[in-house]
Amino acid sequence: xxxxxxxxxxxxxxxxxxxxxxxxxxxxxxxxxxxxxxxxxxxxxxxxxxxxxxxxxxxxxxxxxxxxxxxxxxxxxxxxxxxxxxxxxxxxxxxxxxxxxxxxxxxxxxxxxxxxxxxxxxxxxxxxxxxxxxxxxxxxxxxxxxxxxxxxxxxxxxxxxxxxxxxxxxxxxxxxxxxxxxxxxxxxxxxxxxxxxxxxxxxxxxxxxxxxxxxxxxxxxxxxxxxxxxxxxxxxxxxxxxxxxxxxxxxx
Numbered sequence: 001x002x003x004x005x006x007x008x009x010x011x012x013x014x015x016x017x018x019x020x021x022x023x024x025x026x027x028x029x030x031x032x033x034x035x036x037x038x039x040x041x042x043x044x045x046x047x048x049x050x051x052x053x054x055x056x057x058x059x060x061x062x063x064x065x066x067x068x069x070x071x072x073x074x075x076x077x078x079x080x081x082x083x084x085x086x087x088x089x090x091x092x093x094x095x096x097x098x099x100x101x102x103x104x105x106x107x108x109x110x111x112x113x114x115x116x117x118x119x120x121x122x123x124x125x126x127x128x129x130x131x132x133x134x135x136x137x138x139x140x141x142x143x144x145x146x147x148x149x150x151x152x153x154x155x156x157x158x159x160x161x162x163x164x165x166x167x168x169x170x171x172x173x174x175x176x177x178x179x180x181x182x183x184x185x186x187x188x189x190x191x192x193x194x195x196x197x198x199x200x201x202x203x204x205x206x207x208x209x210x211x212x213x214x215x216x217x218x219x220x221x222x223x224x225x226x227x228x229x230x231x232x233x234x235x236x237x238x239x240x241x242x243x244x245x246x247x248x249x250x251x252x
Contacts (some may be wrong), residue, residue: 002232008083009231010075012066012123013093015044017251018195020142021092022048023220027228029057033088036079038064040093066093066119076126086127087135088231091120091141091242094162095198109158116162121169128177137182138231143242145190145250149232154196163188166241172242183239185230190246191217213248 012022018203021039029035029052037048037059045061051228052059062078065071079086094116099108124139146155147163155163167186174184191197191208199216199227200208209215226243229235244250 001198002227002234004028004088007033007087007231008079008085009033009035009088009090010036010038010079010123010127010224011090011092012038012064012084012119013039014090015039017044017047018220018235019092019196020194020220020223021090022051022190023224024090024092024227025059026052026055026057027061027221027224028088028090028231029055030206032229034058034060034083036075037061038075038093039067042098049097060180061112064093066122066152067114068149069190072126073120076130080130086130087134088138089123089125089127089140090227090231091139091166092119093119093123094142096159098154099156099158101157104158108156109161112162113165115171116159117165117169124173128182131181131182132177135181137177139170139173139178139182139184139236140227140230141186142189143167143170143186145188145244148188148242148244148252149250159212170242171240178208178228179240181184182192183230183236185225185235185238185240186216186242187226187230188242188244188246189218190249192223193217193219211249212246216247218245218247 014025049061143166144163146160
């Protein structure tokens with residue numbers, strides 16, 4: 001695919017066993033990048049690092065809490081002290097919650113924004129000056145089909161709102177920094193075969209698949225492949241965009 005040799009990539013939220021973050025970390029390493037696996041779950045970090053290293057790739061792990069500015073700053077400092085540059089940031093860390101607005105509390109809204117939006121902001125801001133000084137960088141943010149069409153299977157209105165916010169933030173940032181050699185793009189997955197999908201009953205999955213033209217959920221490696229492309233030199237003229245990866249369930 002694409003040669004990411006010599007690149008240093010940070011992937012947030014990449015410790016979950018069947019998550020998009022782990023698949024992305026593996027995909028970037030397969031293309032030659034040195035991947036910094038970050039997550040709040042130390043065991044998950046080590047598992048991802050081991051998968052990459054056992055396949056001959058390069059990876060290190062750093063525990064990260066995206067809601068804590070000191071944790072973000074410490075992670076970035078450690079990466080810079082070790083490697084001297086940061087080329088790729090994938091803002092994947094996020095949570096969802098299936099809850100109606102009628103049952104939602106302000107605390108629920110704040111919690112999702114704290115992780116899905118403010119966490120992304122903290123990590124992005126922490127690497128911007130570094131990438132500007134380098135005159136190059138790739139920032140790829142995880143949005144969702146829920147942020148485009150309003151609503152989804154696994155999240156409530158607060159989740160949709162956070163993912164819509166990611167799209168708006170990314171487009172504006174792209175206008176600010178693209179002349180510095182930094183591209184900012186999003187991927188917006190639809191239903192994907194993660195742990196949540198695996199937990200659903202056959203009746204539920206059958207009903208959901210009826211609304212997907214390709215007739216199946218996406219695989220995490222398919223999301224990761226798009227991210228790897230956006231991280232590459234070949235994608236240098238793409239910025240401020242979102243790639244919909246949803247099997248045709250939502251078409252602009």
